[in-house]
Amino acid sequence: xxxxxxxxxxxxxxxxxxxxxxxxxxxxxxxxxxxxxxxxxxxxxxxxxxxxxxxxxxxxxxxxxxxxxxxxxxxxxxxxxxxxxxxxxxxxxxxxxxxxxxxxxxxxxxxxxxxxxxxxxxxxxxxxxxxxxxxxxxxxxxxxxxxxxxxxxxxxxxxxxxxxxxxxxxxxxxxxxxxxxxxxxxxxxxxxxxxxxxxxxxxxxxxxxxxxxxxxx
Amino acid sequence: xxxxxxxxxxxxxxxxxxxxxxxxxxxxxxxxxxxxxxxxxxxxxxxxxxxxxxxxxxxxxxxxxxxxxxxxxxxxxxxxxxxxxxxxxxxxxxxxxxxxxxxxxxxxxxxxxxxxxxxxxxxxxxxxxxxxxxxxxxxxxxxxxxxxxxxxxxxxxxxxxxxxxxxxxxxxxxxxxxxxxxxxxxxxxxxxxxxxxxxxxxxxxxxxxxxxxxxxx
DNA sequence: TATTGGTGGATACACCGTACGGTAGCGCAC
DNA sequence: GTGCGCTACCGTACGGTGTATCCACCAATA
Numbered sequence: 096x097x098x099x100x101x102x103x104x105x106x107x108x109x110x111x112x113x114x115x116x117x118x119x120x121x122x123x124x125x126x127x128x129x130x131x132x133x134x135x136x137x138x139x140x141x142x143x144x145x146x147x148x149x150x151x152x153x154x155x156x157x158x159x160x161x162x163x164x165x166x167x168x169x170x171x172x173x174x175x176x177x178x179x180x181x182x183x184x185x186x187x188x189x190x191x192x193x194x195x196x197x198x199x200x201x202x203x204x205x206x207x208x209x210x211x212x213x214x215x216x217x218x219x220x221x222x223x224x225x226x227x228x229x230x231x232x233x234x235x236x237x238x239x240x241x242x243x244x245x246x247x248x249x250x251x252x253x254x255x256x257x258x259x260x261x262x263x264x265x266x267x268x269x270x271x272x273x274x275x276x277x278x279x280x281x282x283x284x285x286x287x288x289x290x291x292x293x294x295x296x297x298x299x300x301x302x303x304x305x306x307x308x309x310x311x312x
Numbered sequence: 313x314x315x316x317x318x319x320x321x322x323x324x325x326x327x328x329x330x331x332x333x334x335x336x337x338x339x340x341x342x343x344x345x346x347x348x349x350x351x352x353x354x355x356x357x358x359x360x361x362x363x364x365x366x367x368x369x370x371x372x373x374x375x376x377x378x379x380x381x382x383x384x385x386x387x388x389x390x391x392x393x394x395x396x397x398x399x400x401x402x403x404x405x406x407x408x409x410x411x412x413x414x415x416x417x418x419x420x421x422x423x424x425x426x427x428x429x430x431x432x433x434x435x436x437x438x439x440x441x442x443x444x445x446x447x448x449x450x451x452x453x454x455x456x457x458x459x460x461x462x463x464x465x466x467x468x469x470x471x472x473x474x475x476x477x478x479x480x481x482x483x484x485x486x487x488x489x490x491x492x493x494x495x496x497x498x499x500x501x502x503x504x505x506x507x508x509x510x511x512x513x514x515x516x517x518x519x520x521x522x523x524x525x526x527x528x529x
Numbered sequence: 530t531a532t533t534g535g536t537g538g539a540t541a542c543a544c545c546g547t548a549c550g551g552t553a554g555c556g557c558a559c
Numbered sequence: 560g561t562g563c564g565c566t567a568c569c570g571t572a573c574g575g576t577g578t579a580t581c582c583a584c585c586a587a588t589a
Contacts, residue, residue, distance in 0.1 A: 120575080120576060120577080121576085121577065121578085122575085122576075122577085130537085130538095131537070131538050131539070132538095132577085132578090133537085133538070133539085133578080133579090134536095134537065134538080136578075136579095137536085137537090141577080141578080142576095142577065142578090189410060192454060192457035192458055192461060193406060193457065193461060194461060195461060195462075195465050197483070197484060197487075199487065202487060202492075202493050202496060203492070203493070205493070205496050206492070206493040206494070206495055206496045209495040209496055209499060210494075210495045213495060221498060221499065221502050221503050222503070222506060224495075224499065224503070225499055225503040225506055225511075226506070226511055226514050226515065228499065229455065229458065229511055229515055230451070230455075230514075230515040230518050230519070232454060232458060233450070233451050233453075233454025233455040233457075233458060233515055234447070234450050234451050234454055234519070235454065236450075236453070236454035236457060236458070237409060237449060237450025237451055237452065237453035237454035237455075237457075238446065238447075238450040238454075240409035240410065240453060240454075241409055241446065241449060241450060241453070244409060244410060244411060244412060245412075248412050266414070267414060270414075270416065270419060275419075275420070275423070276419050276420070276422070276423040277423070277427075278423055278426040278427045278430060278441075279419060279422050279423045279426055281438060282426060282438065282441065282442055282445065285438050286438050286439070286441070286442040289439060289442055289443070294442070294443055294446055297443050297447075298443065298446060298447040298450055301447050301519060301522035301523060302447070302451070302518060302519055302522055304522050304525070305518035305519060305521050305522040306518060308521070308525070337544080337545060337546080338545085338546065338547085339544080339545075339546085347569095348568085348569055348570065349546085349547085349570095350547080350548095350549095350568085350569065350570075350571095351568075351569075353547075353548095354567080354568080358546080358547080359545095359546065359547090530589100531588100531589085532587105532588085532589080533586100533587090533588080533589095534585100534586090534587090534588100535584105535585095535586090535587105536583105536584090536585085536586100537582105537583090537584085537585105538581105538582085538583080538584100539580105539581090539582080539583095540579105540580085540581080540582095541578100541579085541580080541581095542577105542578090542579080542580100543576100543577095543578095544575100544576080544577090545574105545575075545576065545577100546573105546574100546575085546576100547572100547573090547574100548571105548572085548573080548574105549570105549571090549572085549573100550569105550570095550571090550572105551568105551569090551570090551571100552567105552568085552569085552570100553566105553567095553568085553569100554565105554566090554567085554568095555564105555565090555566085555567100556563105556564095556565090556566100557562105557563085557564090557565100558561105558562090558563080558564100559560100559561085559562085559563100
């Protein structure tokens with residue numbers, strides 16, 4: 096089997112899933128494929144294009160669920176698929192919004208959501224549509240990034256309890272005990288029980304309602 | 313002048329402003345300071361902590377404007393200051409949401425926005441507050457990241473017109489001319505004239521209205 | 530058979546973050 | 560005054576990265 100962009104992207108994704116984006120290198124991918132490092136450059140211009148390739152593979156899976164008859168169902172499906180993809184491939188959230196997503200599957204997802212939003216009530220002209228797309232993407236990107244970051248710190252606290260207790264824990268508790276951040280302290284202490292998915296849904300509903308109600312012309 | 317965390321952070325920020333986060337290295341900072349690379353490790357544990365330091369310096373400037381009597385004024389001021397900071401220091405947007413912001417000034421900003429939101433109508437309990445903070449941060453992070461990314465690609469198209477025309481331009485136009493992405497094409501062609509700041513304001517207003525109207529219990 | 534073209538590979542370079550060992554200087558005990 | 564110990568500083572070195580360049584081999588053609 097002669098090595099292809101798809102194969103390269105697939106093993107790159109596997110390695111990134113396992114060791115994160117920082118632990119991903121062309122040499123490791125090549126070694127995993129039993130090939131010299133330079134062979135990859137026959138299929139990919141540079142590391143950056145490899146990342147774009149990986150991103151578009153993920154978008155392909157998101158695009159699969161982006162066809163519904165009702166506009167709101169489409170938007171919700173894309174949003175949830177994006178969140179699920181980012182939770183499956185945490186490196187994806189590191190790349191979200193950091194570079195333009197111009198791969199064919201990314202464009203397909205963009206088309207699906209834009210087409211759906213264009214049918215939402217309250218979205219009248221192309222300007223409304225542009226703003227709606229912007230707001231929706233912003234909320235998805237921001238929420239997903241935030242959730243992945245939280246999950247990472249929680250995990251690093253779990254697996255490396257000693258390090259957490261020794262470094263961040265005391266610092267943070269000391270900070271909160273200064274009394275200068277009472278609201279943050281309340282949030283940290285009392286607000287840990289919320290379900291992440293429900294929060295995501297809530298934020299999504301908030302912005303969608305804002306788009307459709309559209310009190311500003 | 314004996315070298316300090318502040319001096320290191322300041323020159324690091326200057327270098328990152330000039331050459332981006334990828335062009336930033338401990339060695340270059342050290343050389344800029346006329347010092348061996350290892351001297352930095354007397355003031356900073358690793359590169360990651362240096363980034364945290366830089367981030368908190370930026371948050372210090374944001375925190376300056378975070379005191380207003382009216383909750384909505386506070387939120388708007390913080391949001392705009394964050395956007396302005398990201399446009400001044402584009403690397404800041406790369407770090408937004410990618411790691412927990414736990415520096416003292418970041419906590420101060422978080423406290424100010426949380427305290428403000430807790431006084432917004434429609435925010436009743438701690439759960440409401442947590443969700444509101446999440447939604448607001450998500451929209452700010454997402455919108456700012458998106459804007460910075462757009463600005464970068466626009467700039468790279470401007471300065472390196474040849475490369476743009478040769479690589480991305482044809483690819484994108486070819487993609488759009490396939491007719492598979494009609495809505496996206498319409499957005500790209502007709503929707504370029506919107507003012508970025510106005511879009512930001514609009515998205516912000518959308519989510520704030522969503523928070524205050526609060527149609528979901 | 531001789532030549533040529535292209536494909537896969539190894540080597541090399543510049544740079545990165547950072548671990549480590551040595552050294553030089555200063556303050557203190559006697 | 561003299562010796563000692565300790566601390567702060569510094570250069571060097573290691574393992575890793577992305578990527579450019581050159582080289583060897585092998586197939587197919589003249």
